[in-house]
Structure formats: C-alpha cells, structure tokens
Amino acid sequence: MPPTRATTPDGVTLALHDLGGGGPPALLVHATGFHARVLRPLARRLGDRFHCLAPDLRGHGESGVPADLDFDWVGFGNDVLTAVEALGLEGPVGIGHSCGGAALLLAEEARPGTFSSLYCFEPIVFPSDDPPSPDLAAPLAKRARQRREIFASREEAYANYASKPPLESFDPEALAAYVEFGFEDLPDGTVRLRCKGENEARIYENGFCHPAFARLGAIGCPVVIACGGESHDFTPAALEPLVERLVDGQLAVLPGLGHFGPLEQPGIVAESVIRALDPPPA
Numbered sequence: 245m246p247p248t249r250a251t252t253p254d255g256v257t258l259a260l261h262d263l264g265g266g267g268p269p270a271l272l273v274h275a276t277g278f279h280a281r282v283l284r285p286l287a288r289r290l291g292d293r294f295h296c297l298a299p300d301l302r303g304h305g306e307s308g309v310p311a312d313l314d315f316d317w318v319g320f321g322n323d324v325l326t327a328v329e330a331l332g333l334e335g336p337v338g339i340g341h342s343c344g345g346a347a348l349l350l351a352e353e354a355r356p357g358t359f360s361s362l363y364c365f366e367p368i369v370f371p372s373d374d375p376p377s378p379d380l381a382a383p384l385a386k387r388a389r390q391r392r393e394i395f396a397s398r399e400e401a402y403a404n405y406a407s408k409p410p411l412e413s414f415d416p417e418a419l420a421a422y423v424e425f426g427f428e429d430l431p432d433g434t435v436r437l438r439c440k441g442e443n444e445a446r447i448y449e450n451g452f453c454h455p456a457f458a459r460l461g462a463i464g465c466p467v468v469i470a471c472g473g474e475s476h477d478f479t480p481a482a483l484e485p486l487v488e489r490l491v492d493g494q495l496a497v498l499p500g501l502g503h504f505g506p507l508e509q510p511g512i513v514a515e516s517v518i519r520a521l522d523p524p525p526a
Contacts, residue, residue, distance in 0.1 A: 247306055250330030252322050259306035259325055261298050265291030268360075269336040272298040273324060273344030276368075276451070277444050278507075279305030279390075284340075286506050289514035295351065299327040303349065303443045305425060315446045317368075317454035318344070321350025323495045328358055335360040337521055341506045343368055343447070346456055349467075353459040361466040363517050366478040366503055369460075370452040371485035378449045385445035393437045394430070398423050401435065410504055418507045458487040467493045468520040470513075472501030496520055 247259035261280045263272065265287060272283045287296035300307040301323050303315060310319060324347050328336065336370045338348040338359045345367025352359050370376055395401040402423045405411040411419055427435040451510035467490050480497055487493040498505060498516055506513045 263287035270294035275342035286510040298507040320347035324351035
C-alpha cells in the first residue's frame, strides 16, 4: 500500500504508512537510520490488539528533509504530531524505538494529552537538565559519514548486511523491509541509501541535545521505558532517572535483548507492549 502524505509546519513532507491490524490505534516510530516499514514484523505481532500506523521520520524512508538540513530532534517530535493530526488519531498508543521513543516523548511534552500511553524502547534521552556537548555522539557520527551508501543492487545490499553485525541478527522480514524500502534506484541501475550518511551523522550530533529529559514531568499519561537486558549503554540504571521523573512511569527489562530488540525479536517486544499497555480487545 502506498503511503499517505502530510506536511509538517516547517515544510517537510512525511510518508505515513498503514501497517495493518485491528483495535485501537497505535503509532509506531522507528529508530535513526531506519524507516517505518522495518517495524512490520512488530506490527504484525501487535495486529490482534492494535491498528498500527507509522511515519517515516524526516530524513528517513520516503520522507523529505528539512530545507536547512537542521536535524534538531524537536523536529522529530513535530513529525509525530503531524502524523497524529494527518491520520486523524484520537488518543493513540505510541510505541517508539530509540530515536522514535525520544520523538514520542518530545511530542507528548509539546502537546500533552496527544497519547493515551507510551511504550519507549531505549529512548535516546540523556538524563540531565544540561544536555552534553555534541562531541558525545562524535563516534556515531563518524561511522555514519563513512557508511557505504551505494550498492550494485538490493540483493547485494541484503547479502552485505546479513553477513555482519548488527543487522545479521535482525528478523529476516525486518532486514528485507529495510533493504527494499530503505534504498532508492539510481539512473545507472545501482541503489543508494535513502537515509544519507551526512544526514544520519547530523541526526546523531543532535541526539543528546534535545530538551526531552527536562520536560518529562509534563507527561501525564502512563509511560513504559523499556530496555534490553543485554544492552550496554541503556541499562536499567541509566534509564531509571527517566522513570523517576515521569508522573506515571515504569521500567520494563527484556532479558536477552540488546538495543535492536524490536528489530531482532519483535515477538518478545510485542508481548512486552501488550503486557504493559493491556488495551481492551477490539
């Protein structure tokens, strides 16, 4: 199904996707460097309880980029709000991974009451009222700028990713969707990543500088902050300050998962979402 389109207040065109399912609406928001349709395996496992919809955030998938290439993360929060409005959602559940989790928190802070509840798997929120220097993200930004963007074909790209970490451990459906929809065709027959390395680097450089942590107290709806038991950076201790600042927050630890849990083990994450949010059957 082709995406629907919506335009943000700052003029970025977003692609919005219907990932199927039945029941109350859930907005699924992807991590940096990916796109909405990598969340299809997660959406399929949530489909008996939720009607899942998902945006490609700015700079990702089939969405556009800011005219000035400013990837301040407040813009991702605005993308979420634009998606909610354009899709006509009333009190949806929000389910976000990494950058997507931070985008949901920023959106709910900007417009309290937008979501009925949130499930954020390892959201990128630095636990300090004084954001750190962008230099903290320098290693990630450097790797993004060095990332290979062009392959001879999608088949070559898939084989490359499936042979090495971290993508080798992805659910095969998620990896196939990443390659199928994460590349654009070039005139010479090759394919290029839609999320360009320079744009991804700029996203990382802004990733710890947004104000989400300082405003967590403005969120009144229930929020689950989840992490993988095998994550090295997003440990329970690292995420506990977020939970403590929330009005109605709880921590969920998923044993055996790392930072890419929603893309590696979507079934386990879906079970956690359903347990935590327990929506009524459709």
